[in-house]
Amino acid sequence: MILTNYITENKALFINRVNEISTILGINPDWLMLDMYHESGLDSTAVNSNGGATGLIQFMPATAAGLGTSTDELLNMSNVEQLDYVLAYFKPYAGRIKTAYDIFLIDFFPAALGKPDDYIFHTSNLSAQTIAKANKIFDLDGDGQITMAEYKQNLNNYFSKYGLDPSKKKI
DSSP: OTTGGGOOSSHHHHHHHHHHHHHHHTSOHHHHHHHHHHHHTTOTTOBOTTTOOBTTTTBOHHHHHHTTOOHHHHHTSOHHHHHHHHHHHHGGGTTTOOSHHHHHHHHHOGGGTTOOTTOBOOOSSSOHHHHHHHTGGGOTTOSSOOBHHHHHHHHHHHHHHTTOOTTOOOO
């Protein structure tokens, strides 16, 4: 499993639980590790000052509430305890997670899961321009919208850095 050297507490328990969660979700555990590393550096106490996202996958306050907890409670959990909420967050998508892109999408923009490469990120409440302005790193051609192809292209560089094939389910 990649990135285990970044686990600073409960290492054996954490690795075991990531493997269990990955089996439940039917995914490569490296996908989950890389997503958590991308979101928090595998630091369960990470807090984003812009919006209050907290923990391993940067739970937003409303997301934490929807899972029956709060960002304050998550912040006080061990990394292993927090993994129960990581599972709770991803579990509704089990069976639909086909690639590492999907794990990252569920964290970033779950409405895009399963969409084709020409899909433009938007919702009825958020325009494509608003999303692109807030996430310029993904608007590779600078046209004020993010397509699925641009999103994947951006992540490919990240995946390559860690030797991860985004479609390879098994290690």
